[in-house]
Amino acid sequence: MMTLTSSKDTGRRDPGATGAPGAAGSSGAAGGKPPRGRTKPSGGTRGQGLVAHIFLLPWMIGMVGVTAGPLVASLVLAFTDYDLLSTPQFIGLDNFVRMAGDERFWAAVRVTLVYVLVSVPLQLGFALFLAVVLDKGLRGLSLYRSAFYLPSLLGGSVAIAILWRQIFGENGLVNHVLGWFGIELGSWLQDPSLALSTLVVLNVWTFGSPMVIFLAGLRQIPEELYEASMIDGAGRVRRFWSITIPLLTPIIFLNLILQMISAFQAFTQAHVVSGGSGGPLDSTLFYTLYIYQRGFVNFDMGYASAMAWVLLLVIAAATAANFIVSRRWVYYGDE
Amino acid sequence: MSDLTRRSFLTWTGMGALSVAAMSLAGCSSGGSSGGGDSVRFAWWGGSDRQRAYLAALDAFTADNPEIKVAPEFGDYDAYQERMTTQMAARDVPDVFWIPSPAVLTYRDAGLYRDLDGVEGLDLAAFGADQVETFKLGGELNTLPKSIFSPVVRWNTTFQEEDGVSLPDELSWDSLAELLVDYAKDNAGGRKGTTYGPYHDMPFESFLRQRGEDLWTEDGRLGASVDGVAAWIDWWEKLRLAGATTSVSEQDGIEPSWSSVGDKVLLTFANSNHIVDDAQAFPDYVFDQRDVPAAEDAAAGYHFTYYSRFAMYSGVPDDRVAAAAALMSFNLNSPELLSLVGLSAGAPPNAELLDAYEPDATPDEQKVIAITREIAGTEQRPRFEAPAGSGSWRDLMIRELEEVTLGQKRVPDAAAAFVEAVEGEIAGA
Numbered sequence: 001m002m003t004l005t006s007s008k009d010t011g012r013r014d015p016g017a018t019g020a021p022g023a024a025g026s027s028g029a030a031g032g033k034p035p036r037g038r039t040k041p042s043g044g045t046r047g048q049g050l051v052a053h054i055f056l057l058p059w060m061i062g063m064v065g066v067t068a069g070p071l072v073a074s075l076v077l078a079f080t081d082y083d084l085l086s087t088p089q090f091i092g093l094d095n096f097v098r099m100a101g102d103e104r105f106w107a108a109v110r111v112t113l114v115y116v117l118v119s120v121p122l123q124l125g126f127a128l129f130l131a132v133v134l135d136k137g138l139r140g141l142s143l144y145r146s147a148f149y150l151p152s153l154l155g156g157s158v159a160i161a162i163l164w165r166q167i168f169g170e171n172g173l174v175n176h177v178l179g180w181f182g183i184e185l186g187s188w189l190q191d192p193s194l195a196l197s198t199l200v201v202l203n204v205w206t207f208g209s210p211m212v213i214f215l216a217g218l219r220q221i222p223e224e225l226y227e228a229s230m231i232d233g234a235g236r237v238r239r240f241w242s243i244t245i246p247l248l249t250p251i252i253f254l255n256l257i258l259q260m261i262s263a264f265q266a267f268t269q270a271h272v273v274s275g276g277s278g279g280p281l282d283s284t285l286f287y288t289l290y291i292y293q294r295g296f297v298n299f300d301m302g303y304a305s306a307m308a309w310v311l312l313l314v315i316a317a318a319t320a321a322n323f324i325v326s327r328r329w330v331y332y333g334d335e
Numbered sequence: 336m337s338d339l340t341r342r343s344f345l346t347w348t349g350m351g352a353l354s355v356a357a358m359s360l361a362g363c364s365s366g367g368s369s370g371g372g373d374s375v376r377f378a379w380w381g382g383s384d385r386q387r388a389y390l391a392a393l394d395a396f397t398a399d400n401p402e403i404k405v406a407p408e409f410g411d412y413d414a415y416q417e418r419m420t421t422q423m424a425a426r427d428v429p430d431v432f433w434i435p436s437p438a439v440l441t442y443r444d445a446g447l448y449r450d451l452d453g454v455e456g457l458d459l460a461a462f463g464a465d466q467v468e469t470f471k472l473g474g475e476l477n478t479l480p481k482s483i484f485s486p487v488v489r490w491n492t493t494f495q496e497e498d499g500v501s502l503p504d505e506l507s508w509d510s511l512a513e514l515l516v517d518y519a520k521d522n523a524g525g526r527k528g529t530t531y532g533p534y535h536d537m538p539f540e541s542f543l544r545q546r547g548e549d550l551w552t553e554d555g556r557l558g559a560s561v562d563g564v565a566a567w568i569d570w571w572e573k574l575r576l577a578g579a580t581t582s583v584s585e586q587d588g589i590e591p592s593w594s595s596v597g598d599k600v601l602l603t604f605a606n607s608n609h610i611v612d613d614a615q616a617f618p619d620y621v622f623d624q625r626d627v628p629a630a631e632d633a634a635a636g637y638h639f640t641y642y643s644r645f646a647m648y649s650g651v652p653d654d655r656v657a658a659a660a661a662l663m664s665f666n667l668n669s670p671e672l673l674s675l676v677g678l679s680a681g682a683p684p685n686a687e688l689l690d691a692y693e694p695d696a697t698p699d700e701q702k703v704i705a706i707t708r709e710i711a712g713t714e715q716r717p718r719f720e721a722p723a724g725s726g727s728w729r730d731l732m733i734r735e736l737e738e739v740t741l742g743q744k745r746v747p748d749a750a751a752a753f754v755e756a757v758e759g760e761i762a763g764a
Contacts, residue, residue: 083764084420084423084424085423085424085441085444085445085446086445165587169587170584170585170587186582186584186585187583187584187585187587187588189587189588190583190584190587190588191584192741275588275590276413277730277733277734279588279589279733279734279737280588280737280741281734281737281738281741281743282734293727293730296417296420297726297727297730298724298726298727298760299420299441299724299726299764300763301424
């Protein structure tokens with residue numbers, strides 16, 4: 001049975017933690033008294049801690065200097081009028097109020113929500129389908145796995161986005177194939193009703209990453225469950241819905257969270273495919289693309305920072321909502 | 336070190352981070368000394384050919400001036416602007432830098448330019464006092480033209496001969512439209528008259544000036560009227576609806592890449608320098624260029640020569656100013672630089688330099704020189720640079736053009752929306 005293990009399950013403890021079993025020099029443990037306050041680590045433990053901290057140092061410097069610092073700075077800037085060139089002016093909540101009346105902001109919200117709601121389920125469904133197929137013990141599995149994983153590495157790249165422009169152009173591969181069936185279309189990227197769908201397809205095509213995770217999850221499902229169900233007469237479909245899916249729900253949930261966050265932050269594809277405009281008619285104006293336009297084209301960095309924080313809060317809320325809802329459909333083996 | 340606890344480690348880490356942050360803040364608040372050590376930082380944009388050409392030119396400069404090191408900073412046009420924006424925010428601007436056309440006054444308002452009047456080592460001897468006066472922005476000599484060019488109509492003479500088309504000596508907007516519609520109907524190769532090109536900024540500006548309007552006014556506003564913008568879009572729409580232009584779908588957007596449409600049309604609007612690189616994309620064809628059409632009632636002095644500018648950063652340390660000035664002089668006056676970089680970025684404003692280069696110019700460069708001289712000899716009323724906040728005006732134009740071509744808006748409504756949006760951006764800057 002697939003279970004999520006924790007330090008509680010394994011009995012492992014932080015050697016320096018209060019009341020750690022077997023911790024040497026535990027001052028409070030002498031005389032049978034319960035430990036109180038901080039346990040003094042031994043020299044050896046202290047040395048290990050020092051080494052650990054030294055190894056952590058590059059990450060901590062990066063975290064403080066490259067992530068936490070700009071994060072705090074952007075929070076401050078969200079409450080300012082800042083054009084990158086002059087001193088930021090504190091304007092309170094004006095940037096957030098402006099968003100309510102900004103048509104392009106709402107267009108960006110709409111485009112991003114459609115993209116997340118359509119592309120993520122499609123991508124996960126496709127990834128799961130192929131993972132199940134590959135889990136059947138095909139010859140050359142590692143080759144297929146690598147080949148299918150490749151788009152995940154390339155999908156967010158500029159080169160693939162440019163390729164997409166060619167494929168979905170008026171004389172591109174897609175229209176060429178559709179032409180065999182008598183379907184004549186113009187450039188998909190210049191049609192507001194089709195442009196976003198090309199980016200959805202691009203995202204679905206990068207199914208390799210969730211597929212590999214699904215494959216790992218499938219491998220952990222005990223074979224005897226399938227054997228027992230087969231003895232009871234369960235067919236393939238029944239086994240899939242009654243064994244595979246329930247036991248895979250923690251992995252589905254993990255992939256859902258990862259891909260949802262990634263989809264909310266999609267940028268490169270829309271930037272390259274639309275030439276940075278989010279067109280035609282804002283049909284590919286992803287939220288992040290609009291943040292970029294406000295910040296780096298219009299020098300409206302205060303507003304862009306406010307938008308970035310709204311996105312962060314929306315992602316946090318969506319993630320929290322998923323965690324709450326997950327109690328109803330995600331099945332952990334130890335529950 | 337053996338006494339280092341987690342608490343003291345975190346304390347030291349925090350202090351270190353604070354120090355780094357404090358140093359960064361100090362860097363921001365110091366008014367911005369230019370980085371790069373002893374080197375003069377030089378920033379420009381373009382394609383890989385231009386990058387190579389300028390790197391060779393910079394090598395030549397350092398060979399002539401061994402006491403001066405140059406740190407090149409190159410980027411694609413869009414990437415260049417993004418990097419400059421970030422560098423401006425950090426007050427870490429290159430010492431000598433090219434200025435994108437929408438950003439001339441934005442950079443000025445941000446205090447990026449050093450006053451070049453009387454800067455030691457800056458050689459402006461090739462320019463007359465009157466000419467130097469035309470370089471000034473708001474009465475200050477804070478930028479210089481690195482190159483000059485003008486809007487043109489560029490046509491494919493190979494197609495012209497194949498299809499038996501003759502371009503009249505006097506070309507008006509109406510006669511050109513008629514010619515393009517007829518050409519698209521009559522030519523046997525299924526070619527179009529031109530690309531759908533109302534996004535072209537310089538022909539648009541010329542069109543407005545012929546109406547007596549300006550793209551930008553002296554006091555930093557949009558000079559184009561709703562009627563002027565509507566007339567421009569309308570001229571293009573009539574062509575598009577008559578089948579004289581490539582469709583938006585065919586050219587894959589309002590702003591097509593030349594390489595994808597260059598062999599599908601008889602002519603296109605362009606800047607006079609573009610022929611140098613664009614002709615190389617289609618080596619089987621020969622191109623030529625001429626002045627843009629003129630309305631029969633065109634306002635006097637509508638012609639203009641665009642100055643593509645460069646500047647010295649205001650934060651250049653005093654002890655590096657002479658070296659930066661020497662590099663600017665090299666850009667303005669060096670025959671060696673011109674022989675290496677050619678005219679792909681425009682003709683040099685230094686007339687003597689251009690005269691000296693002419694015998695070595697390629698056939699396409701000869702065409703750049705010819706139109707540059709022709710336009711320079713015309714009466715020109717002043718033109719004004721794009722004000723701060725107007726940097727996205729072409730994006731706003733493209734969005735309105737999308738609305739029109741997709742049938743979502745009528746031309747007058749799109750023109751009004753464009754004017755309102757640009758004025759709003761300028762007001763908000």
